[in-house]
Amino acid sequence: MVLRSTFKKLVWVGITVLGMNVCNFSIAEEPSKNITLAEALDLMKENHPRIMAAQASLRGSEASLKGLQNLPLFAKFSPDLKIRKQQSAIGIEVTDAGLRQEIRDTSYGVARAYYLVIYSKQQMLLTEHILTILTKNIKALELKMVLKKTPTDESSLLKLKLGYAEAKDKSSLASTGYARAKALLIEEVGGRKKVGLLEPNEKELLNYKLSNYELSSLLTPAFIDEMVDKAVDAREEVIKSSKASEILSLEVAAQKTARFNPKFRTFASGSDVHYIPIGVQGRGENFTPESITIEMPSTLVGKKVDRVARAQAFADRGAAVEESTRNLIRLEVRNAFQQLLETRIRYDELKKVEPELNKIINNLLENPLKFMTPEDAQTFALAGRMLGSFNQAKFAGVDILVDLERITSGVFSVGLTCPATFTPDGKPIK
Secondary structure, three states: OOOHHHHHHHHHHHHHHHHHHHHHHHHOOEEEEEEEEHHHHHHHHHHHHHHHHHHHHHHHHHHHHHHHHOOOOOOOOOOOOHHHHHHHHHHHHHHHHHHHHHHHHHHHHHHHHHHHHHHHHHHHHHHHHHHHHHHHHHHHHHHHHOOOOOOHHHHHHHHHHHHEEEEEEEEHHHHHHHHHHHHHHHHHHHHHHHEEEEEEOHHHHHHHOHHHHHHHHHHHHHHHHHHHHHHHHHHHHHHHHHHHHHHHHHHHHHHHHHOOOOOOHHHHHHHOOOOOOOOOOOOOHOOOOOOOOOOOOOOEOOOHHHHHHHHHHHHHHHHHHHHHHHHHHHHHHHHHHHHHHHHHHHHHHHHHHHHHHHHHHHHHHHOOOOOOOOOOOOHHHHHHHHHHHHHHHHHHHHHHHHHHHEEEOOOOOOHHHHHHHOOOOOOOOO
16 A cells, blocks of 8 residues: 555656646747837737727727717707717817827837847847956966966956956846846737747848938938927827817807806716826936826806806816927927937947957957957957947937837838838938
């Protein structure tokens, strides 16, 4: 009996271990799909819950208008019905603009995460190369000290080990940053359960060069002013605030139709304009002006003249919201173009020395017999830092171009997340 019991336990342990191994194997072997940015954006449109929520809001607005149109005969005698239908129709335009805004905002999130994965991987590979070079030189110096030690060897070895510790720390940050960036990309596309594991196509960033675009001649003050004006008219937030202002103005007319009713409903009692304010206020070094939002209670109480006066006050606030939204967008667009100019200057300066920086790293990496002198070590450390800065400038350049496509609602686009409006040499695409 004891043997039989022991045998059963061993069988169950074996099955459990085998099951664990099978599970671990399946997790480890889950394939990653290598995708382009365009494919990632297509997956986003099909799967992202924020876009699905915006689509549901649009269907709700359409159903609201249909409900007003299909009211029973006795309800059609309501004095404000015509105005409510107008408000509801405008509400559809608001939610439609909200859907487009959600797609643009989420597209930026996907594109930024996509290029962040590539940038993080490049930083990770750079730190691995630096660690390889430092490890080789530490071992070579330790061997030399055993055979023939010189007065400066102890100091040189300490500097190498300190450099190794710093590189190891940066390597750890790059590795975790790479893992976090991949997780962010998957979630921005729609979630792992829907899209699985994804891997960006590195050629998209390797083939992309900020220097391909003649931005210095294109980004003149007159051009930026033109883009600011066009972007303000195109932005979905302006469309929403403008349409919301129309709805609020119509509420004044609606309140005038109720002559003897001391308590009268507003459009807010049966609908929602789905207004989302632009941005939030920043303080200190990153100061940005505060946005304001529209207001409207579900009912207004009082005599007709008082209700109308209150509705007019809310309409006046709506007009102020529209003006504030336009001003905030002008500032956002102008700041983004200035940031693009700053990024381009930094990128161009680092691009000039990139071949020499890579040559320094590759010579030390490919020549196992070459040992670093103190001068070589200083040059090597500087080259590693500058290559890291170049990778960061390259990512920052892509990031701001992607963000400009969002900020201008596609008015200024190089074709990363929406159809291009400008050729690489700065000519507009009609």
